[in-house]
Amino acid sequence: MSNAALSERTEVPLSAEFEQIFREHSGLVYRTAYGVTGSVEDAQDILQTIFLRVLRRDLPPELGKNPRGYLYRAAVNQSLDVIRKRKRRVFVSEKECLKIPAPAVDLRDDEIHKRLYAAIAELKPEAAQIVILRYLHDYSDADIAKMLGTSRTAIAVRLFRIRARLKELIRSSIGEL
Numbered sequence: 495m496s497n498a499a500l501s502e503r504t505e506v507p508l509s510a511e512f513e514q515i516f517r518e519h520s521g522l523v524y525r526t527a528y529g530v531t532g533s534v535e536d537a538q539d540i541l542q543t544i545f546l547r548v549l550r551r552d553l554p555p556e557l558g559k560n561p562r563g564y565l566y567r568a569a570v571n572q573s574l575d576v577i578r579k580r581k582r583r584v585f586v587s588e589k590e591c592l593k594i595p596a597p598a599v600d601l602r603d604d605e606i607h608k609r610l611y612a613a614i615a616e617l618k619p620e621a622a623q624i625v626i627l628r629y630l631h632d633y634s635d636a637d638i639a640k641m642l643g644t645s646r647t648a649i650a651v652r653l654f655r656i657r658a659r660l661k662e663l664i665r666s667s668i669g670e671l
Contacts, residue, residue, distance in 0.1 A: 522565065522569070525537075526573065527541060527573045530574065570626055571619050613664050624638060624649060627641065635653070
């Protein structure tokens with residue numbers, strides 16, 4: 495891409511609608527991404543990725559109908575992709591592993607979080623969304639139902655089943671050690 499074409503694209507002013515959506519929902523996207531990935535850097539990357547995609551698509555119709563739900567789902571899906579990619583990442587050398595010093599954290603807590611994130615990553619995206627809305631963002635069953643366009647009873651039943659599935663996934667990961 496030429497410099498002229500690049501400068502033309504970056505000088506286009508953001509629409510007021512896009513700016514308003516970003517201001518209202520960027521916090522939700524960031525908190526969701528951070529809650530799923532457990533990483534500030536990943537959460538920031540996910541936030542940027544989602545809003546860049548929205549900007550490039552000229553505000554999809556689904557975004558206009560329910561921006562909170564649309565962006566929340568996008569954050570969960572993108573976060574789960576990051577976790578899955580992280581699992582597949584293989585370091586080229588030991589030096590690469592040592593570039594960033596590890597923060598002082600209780601290893602037991604860190605291990606529990608890793609297992610929980612890995613188990614959430616194995617859930618279907620819709621199930622992961624419900625769990626994150628309920629336990630990370632502290633939404634009620636009724637609020638989640640409204641956001642996802644379903645009944646409160648359906649959400650309660652799904653949460654029960656999802657918790658059982660998470661327990662099963664975490665127990666199986668403990669057995670692999």
